[in-house]
Amino acid sequence: MAQSDVPVSAAAAGSLAEEFAVPSHVEEVKKVMSEFAEQHEAAGRRVVLITSGGTKVPLESRTVRFLDNFSSGRRGASSAEYFLDSGYAVIFLHRHRSLYPYTRLYTGINLLDSLKFEPGDEDTSRVLLNKKELPNIVTVLKRYQAVKAAGLLLPVEFNTLSEYLHLLKAAAQALSSIGSKAMFYLAAAVSDFYIPASEMPEHKIQSSNGPLQISMKMVPKMLRPLVKDWAPKAFVISFKLETDPSILLERARRALDTYNHQVVVANILDTRRGYVVVVTKNSQQELSLTDEEVQKEIEIEDKIVRNLLAAHTHFMSQ
Amino acid sequence: MAQSDVPVSAAAAGSLAEEFAVPSHVEEVKKVMSEFAEQHEAAGRRVVLITSGGTKVPLESRTVRFLDNFSSGRRGASSAEYFLDSGYAVIFLHRHRSLYPYTRLYTGINLLDSLKFEPGDEDTSRVLLNKKELPNIVTVLKRYQAVKAAGLLLPVEFNTLSEYLHLLKAAAQALSSIGSKAMFYLAAAVSDFYIPASEMPEHKIQSSNGPLQISMKMVPKMLRPLVKDWAPKAFVISFKLETDPSILLERARRALDTYNHQVVVANILDTRRGYVVVVTKNSQQELSLTDEEVQKEIEIEDKIVRNLLAAHTHFMSQ
Secondary structure (H helix, E strand, O other): OOOOOOOHHHHHHHHHHHOOOOOOHHHHHHHHHHHHHHHHHHOOEEEEHHHEOEEEEEEEOOEEEEEOOOOOHHHHHHHHHHHHHHOOOEEEEEEEEOOOOOOOHHHHOOOOEEEEEEEEOOOEEEEEEEEEOOOOHHHHHHHHHHHHHOOEEEEEOOEEHHHHHHHHHHHHHHHHHHHHHHHEEEEEOOEEEEEEEHHOOOOOHHHHOEEEEEEEEEOOOOHHHHHHOOOOOOOOEEEEEEEOOHHHHHHHHHHHHHHHHOEEEEEHHOOOEEEEEEEEEEEEOOOOOOOOHHHHOOOOHHHHHHHHHHHHHHHHOO | OOOOOOHHHHHHHHHHHHOOOOOOOOOHOOOOOHHHHHHHHHOOOOOOEEEEOOOOEEEEOOEEEEEEEOOOHHHHHHHHHHHOOOOEEEEEEEEEEOOOOOHHHOOOOOOOHHEEEEOOOOOOEEEEEHHHHHHHHHHHHHHHHHHOOOOEEEEEEEEOOOHHHHHHHHHHHHHHHHHHHEEEEEOOOOOOOOHHHHOOOOOOOOOHOEEEEEEEEEOOOOOOHHHHOEEEEEEEEEEEEOOHHHHHHHHHHHHHHHHHEEEEEEHHHHHHOOOEEEEEEEEEEEEOOOOHHHHHHOOOHHHHHHHHHHHHHHHHHH
């Protein structure tokens, strides 16, 4: 289905609402994204839409069970910080409770373990943070507050596959007005499969009925209508994650041929934190971290973003 | 399978390790749980093992996709607090990153939004918490620190179904030495289905191969060997969550007949935060919250734990 032309485009562009329930707030969010993009474009900034985290696919309509994709949202959240450092305004379309820019650095830490109560009366008693428990907290807090005060980061949440698909479409339409100044950095781990609402059992599947057979349909590829119809002038990056290195580059090239976008960032599950290949129609460039860089806690996303920043500049000048 | 005797018991008790990979740290954790139980029993305390959160079931051996169960871990985390208030020592066997006692109250809050930097030099600069952003933080922090200082809460994490099954078995064996002073409060949402390692594809399932067919086996019920072999003197509570109210009580009674444990807490997905039925072999008791109690932010788990505390006292005296 990924290779055939008509059904994919039709399903994604036309009948998305037939197969996937429309979230009630999608028009409102679209308006907010539109205003965000126009305001920052007027101020001379580029705007990147980052998708991040995995999607949930319900197996029952009153959902107890669901299919999920591996993704903490680490890559999306850290990339957002580097894009902000590079002067971009960022729309962060992320899975509810996936990692978030800046706070991601303290995710494993139990907040209550790093607080200290300093007694006093109602007004003078205070709760202090033990700075040693939270590395670089002062620097990170200042940067977070500066980004927030400047209104450079617009967070939008999704949970299910349906919400993701509709919000991505809305974002693409919202950003089309700023043309080539828009970048799409599609790092979310989106399910390839789903169960159509019409084939879904209403109630929790009973285990006493015996072993479970699940039959799932393929999710329409959004990349084609995004590139072709919704935001045709934008600079678009997709990600390809595989576990088998031998098929990675071929899959990346095939995606570029199929969807006609600008860049695929290809990576392997086991090495994704230290190695990627940035693939375009006529180039491929390996990015990796040296041992020294790993020790200095330099992140691969720093290099990815720097590479794409240059490519985006070149793209805009064409 | 839930109704037939031999294969379930055999699979769960005997060949668990054949079907589900043994986590490397299970013996070490078992020893820690044993010592925890014996130490608190010697100090005159009862010990409750709470399971909390959903399990992950991998679909691929180098896992990108998995089947998950709906569960934030809210019920387990809040119940732990009420058991601690009631004098129990608590082993909290929970899904990695599910809600945690006390910190659960601040889960939706972005930490960095509630911090304020107070400048100074290296030693005098401080990071303060805005108390207004975190309701009751001072009370909660004091209670958390008291529980921690007294060593009353032992957290143990799981992620996959395999880890859960092996750690539950280890916990049951570790607690068997304190007999009827042990309670099992099995609130985790455990998958009923899994894919055996032998039938699992190694690599990420390719979407270009077309629609996905998944065939899953039933997970062995651990409740039977737990009650029969591992901790036969303990007071055991299981949970039954359904979406269809018409079958709920019948399922609860059937579970009691099948596994021969003491209590089923039965609940419906949509109303689970305000209504449960505590079912035993010869009683059933509805617990619910009045509008006034909801306004006062009283939680249903407060009532569940109080009910079970009395039942446990009665059970121990028999």
